[in-house]
Amino acid sequence: MSKELVQIFDTTLRDGEQVPGCKLDAPQKLEIAARLDELGVDVIEAGFPVSSPGDFKAVAQVAALVKNATVCGLTRSVQKDIEVAAQALKAAKRPRIHTGIGTSDSHIKYKFNSTREQIIERAVAAVSYAKTFVEDVEFYAEDAGRTDNEYLARVCEAVIKAGATVLNIPDTTGYCLPAEYGAKIKYLKENVTGIEKAILSCHCHNDLGLATANSIEGVINGARQIECTINGIGERAGNTSLEEVVMVLRQHPHLNLDSRVNSKLLYSTSQMVSHHMGMIVQPNKAIVGANAFAHSSGIHQDGVIKNRETYEIIDPADVGVNASSIILTARSGRAALAYRAKLVGYELTKTQLDIVYEQFLVFADRKKEVLDDDIHEIVKLSPIDR
Ligand code: KIV
Ligand code: ZN
Numbered sequence: 001m002s003k004e005l006v007q008i009f010d011t012t013l014r015d016g017e018q019v020p021g022c023k024l025d026a027p028q029k030l031e032i033a034a035r036l037d038e039l040g041v042d043v044i045e046a047g048f049p050v051s052s053p054g055d056f057k058a059v060a061q062v063a064a065l066v067k068n069a070t071v072c073g074l075t076r077s078v079q080k081d082i083e084v085a086a087q088a089l090k091a092a093k094r095p096r097i098h099t100g101i102g103t104s105d106s107h108i109k110y111k112f113n114s115t116r117e118q119i120i121e122r123a124v125a126a127v128s129y130a131k132t133f134v135e136d137v138e139f140y141a142e143d144a145g146r147t148d149n150e151y152l153a154r155v156c157e158a159v160i161k162a163g164a165t166v167l168n169i170p171d172t173t174g175y176c177l178p179a180e181y182g183a184k185i186k187y188l189k190e191n192v193t194g195i196e197k198a199i200l201s202c203h204c205h206n207d208l209g210l211a212t213a214n215s216i217e218g219v220i221n222g223a224r225q226i227e228c229t230i231n232g233i234g235e236r237a238g239n240t241s242l243e244e245v246v247m248v249l250r251q252h253p254h255l256n257l258d259s260r261v262n263s264k265l266l267y268s269t270s271q272m273v274s275h276h277m278g279m280i281v282q283p284n285k286a287i288v289g290a291n292a293f294a295h296s297s298g299i300h301q302d303g304v305i306k307n308r309e310t311y312e313i314i315d316p317a318d319v320g321v322n323a324s325s326i327i328l329t330a331r332s333g334r335a336a337l338a339y340r341a342k343l344v345g346y347e348l349t350k351t352q353l354d355i356v357y358e359q360f361l362v363f364a365d366r367k368k369e370v371l372d373d374d375i376h377e378i379v380k381l382s383p384i385d386r
Contacts, residue, residue: 004224004257005257005258006224006225006226006245006258007199007226008040008042008225008226008242008261009043009201009226009228010036010041010044010229011045011203011239012032012230013029013046013047013058014045014048015045015235015239016229016234017029018235019238019277021277022277022278026061029061029062030058030061032230032273032276033046033065033066034065034066035265035272036230037069038262038265039261039266039269040068041069042069042070042259043069043070043072044066045074046058046072047062047073047088049088049089056084059085059088060090060091063091064091064092070096070136071089071092071094071095072098073095074098074099075097075098075126076099076126077100077126078126081099082126082129082130083133086130089134095134095136096134096165096166097130097134097136098138099127099130099138100139100140101141101142102119102142103119103123103141104143104146105147107142120154123141123155123158123159124159127163127164128162131162136166137163137164137165137166138164138165138166139156139166139168141170144169144171144184145172145174145181145184145204146172146175149188149191152188156188157192160192160193160194160197164198165197165198166198166200166225167200169188169202169203169223170204170205170227172205173205173207174207174211178214178216179217181202181204181214182217185200185217185221185222189221199223199224200223200225201225201226202225202240203240204218204227205234205236206234206240209237211232211240212232212244216245216249219249219255219257220255226240226245227239228241228242230242230269230273231243231274231281232285233279241286243287243319244287246263247266247286247287247319250263251313263319263320264317264318264319265320266287267287267319267320267321270287292316292321293316293324295325296332297331298333299333301326301335301339304324304326305326305335305336306335327369328340328369328370328375329364329368330361330365332360332364334354337356337357338353340375341353344372344375346375355383356378359382363378
């Protein structure tokens, strides 16, 4: 059975760029946009055009540059925002306006001092207005994670009637549990008249570390777009990490879901974004962290040297990482030392290895990590015939 494709909507340049200190200049934005297009994402959210002249210009430049992906601009449910976004997207081959409004009772009362009925009217007006500029209009129901499902279904129904092509269901505060978020998507699939005319989209924040799990539950329950960022960057604890959702779908074929992303470009894209944003990738970050394919305990090293799959579920080459690494520390055993020694030119017999290993432990107890140069030194100091 052929797999169903999940659209990957990258918002590194919009939600990701909202991170304090991560501001990008125009050439950096363009370089990242070109790379995202090459990576194979379906949609690039390039910015929030009305927010500043610089953002307007960046969205317009990205729109003109991108060859394959849909280019999207964010707006509030405000006419001026929509007009400015439409203008910024003029040169896009596939333009999309992403408009929306808060739908949780808390947003309605405190942010808008409004009522549920008035919010539906504003949502419909925004989508209808956006449709006068572009065919592809995505609607976001901000704080959908904390919005009552019955009301959310009414909002979705109304904006589909107004022409929305994609319904974004953001867990804006990262509050939902995976089962709860999945049930929300299922409820909308089953209770919104006209839902077959639109794609449901997951936009999950990571405040409780559940963004990836929630997005995956969303697609298991019928959503067909995931909004995410490279390295999971974004407001507060971040957004869903693109590399994680792409690889979850790829590593679990029984889900029958996949994306068009070329996973071999994931590592280099992660490095590019980290470099331009000045934001280091935590070493234990899944898929792209420095330790994602590094093995340091003796038991694990022995297992990986015998067969990589003993402790790795992903082939590093599939995400563009050169090779698994065997890190030499005081926890390493003879197998790891022999392996690394061979890589730098020493084929040790069993007796030689026993002797070199004694010397290695002396070194390793003094240093956090034993490097290639240290191996040469260790072998030199070991009383073996060579
Ligand atoms: O988190 C959120 O709700 C958003 C919307 C503006 C889409 O980023
Ligand atoms: Zn967001």
